[in-house]
Amino acid sequence: MRRIAVVLLALLALQASKPALAQQKHSFKIGENAFLVDGKPIQFFCGEIHPYRVPPEYWKDRLQMIHAMGMNSISIYMFWNVHEPHKGKYNFSGSADIAKFVKLAQEVGLWVILRPSPYACAEWEFGGYPWWLLKDKNIKVRTKDPVFMDAYRRYIKEVGKQLAPLQVQNGGPILMVQIENEYGFFGSDKEYLAMNRDAFRDAGFSCDFFTCDPPYVAENGHLPGVYAAVNGGMKSDVIMSTQDKINGKAPYFVSEWYPAWFDVWGKKHHVASAQKMVEHLEPIFKNGISLNMYMAHGGSNFGFMNGANYDDGMPYQSQTQSYDYDAPINEAGNATPKYYAYREMVAKYHPTGATLPEVPQPKKAMAIPSFTLSDVATLWNNLPKPVVSETPKSFEDMDQGYGYVLYESTLPAGKGWLKVNGLRDYGVVLVDGKRLGLLVRSKKLDSIWVDCKKPNAKLSILIENLGRLNFGQYLNENKKGIIGKVLFNGKEVRSWKMYGFPFENVANIKYKKESVGATYEAPIIRRGTFTLASAADTYLDMSSFGKGSVWVNGHHIGRYWNVGPQQTLYIPAPWLKKGKNEVVVFEMLKMEQNKLQGLDHSILDDLKDEMFFGPTAVQQIN
Incomplete structure (x- = not known):
């Protein structure tokens, strides 16, 4: 041997x-x-x-x-x-x-x-x-x-x-x-x-x-x-x-x-x-x-x-962009x-005289000074044609693979738990435009307390596909969105309109210059530009934002999440250009954030104490 x-x-x-x-x-x-x-x-x-x-x-x-x-x-x-x-x-x-x-x-x-x-x-x-x-x-x-x-x-x-x-x-x-x-x-x-x-x-x-x-x-x-x-x-x-x-x-x-x-x-x-x-x-x-x-x-x-893991005894875990x-x-x-x-x-195992190729020079990296995301768009100003159904449909049943779906219905007056059965995988819950909290599969949070003082309150649930399972015995149980019944106070919520946001192309989003207001609580889309004299690799610093996705010059560079450990998004130099560069950010949690910068290094090991995983308090809708 x-x-x-x-x-x-x-x-x-x-x-x-x-x-x-x-x-x-x-x-x-x-x-x-x-x-x-x-x-x-x-x-x-x-x-x-x-x-x-x-x-x-x-x-x-x-x-x-x-x-x-x-x-x-x-x-x-x-x-x-x-x-x-x-x-x-x-x-x-x-x-x-x-x-x-x-x-x-x-x-x-x-x-x-x-x-x-x-x-x-x-x-x-x-x-x-x-x-x-x-x-x-x-x-x-x-x-x-x-x-x-x-x-x-x-x-x-x-x-x-x-x-x-x-x-x-x-x-x-x-x-x-x-x-x-x-x-x-x-x-x-x-x-x-x-x-x-x-x-x-x-x-x-x-x-x-x-x-x-x-x-x-x-x-x-x-x-x-x-x-x-x-x-x-x-x-x-x-x-x-x-x-x-x-x-x-x-x-x-x-x-x-x-x-x-x-x-x-x-x-x-x-x-x-x-x-x-x-x-x-x-x-x-x-x-x-x-x-x-x-x-x-x-x-x-x-x-x-990105994929995800889940098995008996282990919660659903979505993998990072990096x-x-x-x-x-x-x-x-x-x-x-x-x-x-x-x-x-x-x-050490090479014969005498054999040499390895020279190691290529390190790729240059650059910082980008802070710039403003000055244009704003709301989901409701960019709604596609809805899919209408008495019960919620999955992404797949809507002929959508990835991204987000906005589920909307109405709630009667009353108080009780709003429970989403078959949550896949992350949801922002709003009633009449006011954010109540979050639904998070990885934390087994599928319910939130709602107190509606008036009938026909508008219920909006934005659901994100955080990645289908890539390993284990549950590969065949991989549909996304809401794949079960939604219950309020024990009764089924019906008559749904569903709006798909696959974000395959962000070029046709309708923006406005004016601010959405400091009290706006629904997910929004922001757009801004920065100018370069020359391009090199950089890392977009997303640590002050909450959760969402980023596109640079039309390239979807991935999703971010304040929880970490990843806090930067890698932008390869070939996707940048001399002159003006466009950045589009879809933000789900911190709508007030409008400043970004690029770093010359990555941050891949920063877990945050501020955990945007789920609701922290019961909220009342007046």
Whole structure:
């Protein structure tokens, strides 16, 4: 084993030091004791990166950073909801141009391990599944359900058109393709796994396939005849014993090893030390084990693409906009102490005379002086055509995937609890324009006390989709909005009008110059501008605001929430421009705030005492 490790590490070093992979046909095979490229052993020093979390203008830079870190390969999840945002309408352009990303990886000198399974997890909205699947109330994702599998197969065929030509045997960099992702957590249906394998074969993928699972559920997620990788922070003996049991003499591969972890709103920012990383990884590499670091570079959950977790005994937890992950390459693409510690460790295994590529220069960051959001718009001055129903409808039933829905009805005179059954996920409650408080799924707050002194009071509930579940047994219970009955004083509230605000485009919002007034309590939209002589990365400081979303020059840079730990929003330089830049802010809680500034650094670890989670007092409507 030691002799094999020495050979593999030497070959790894040679691969890592190459300026680029020659664009010619190669062979790849999972051998009895080693991964083989053109018949020669290779050990994977691999890093996970998702093109959808990085502006396309920065793709090559991030890939060069990964290569200079000492890695010879990358692992890529694909997200179905990016490539088929609406049923039958496929998107492989712009930030969804996955073929371009793979070609750039090859140009930089990186092999590609592709993970296009329609289920990704990845702390991504619905685990990568498109929301429109849920329009069928009977659908069961991640099963043999014919409706689900038909949609799945159609999508994978489109993926095959893009990427099958880029397999290694065709001259591309793609060595292996994953057919399912940690399925052992979800089920053990071997027929379903076989259907996954066959779908990829039918789509033109003829390379080696693999699955991945932590050791304790690996048997569940394994399909006989398909290579099984393992995920997690195990030691070498556990990695080898697990894979020996399932794969026999096949080589060893940790398909996900975590340098830290992701963040959720209202919880402490996750960090881990570079020293502990090296202490854990070095014995693994010495044993000739291949490993993919999840994440090498995390990036950002731009738009409404963050996911959420929920399981028995654990409350719903929405993930932050930043996917920094405390990775070796931070959210802005710059090297951290982990980066250099990893690079130094890898360099020790290189043969005499081999050198790693130079580390790219750090990206510049700038501050932006305070500017005013001078234009104001209300939701009620921008109402779309309503959906009318006796009972509340979900986002999906309204043909809406993301964003917000304003639910409106009336209440009779009287006092009692207003209870929203099936709250998904966060609601601002107003009666006759006066805010009573908040409904928050993560805090199990689904009720608020109301005292109406007059009949036919106008009830308004603005509901936000905070991200569909991306992991666990409840993937099929992922509808958003109000998915149950609304009760006031024990009686059902009926006759609803629902107004969708998906905010897919913020260019046509109607603004007014005048102030909405200091006593205005409903969510509002503000717009302002700032001027630049030149552009660099910056971080919009949202710490004085409450909760909402931000667009810069039309790019949805994500949502913010005063609870933290994240208090800034990363704006990449390519989304800024010389001259005037426009900022649009949708604010749900602190309507009086109208000043913003940009910082030259991020704030990802600031939890606030001021917790905008739910109502703090009973309020009376006169």
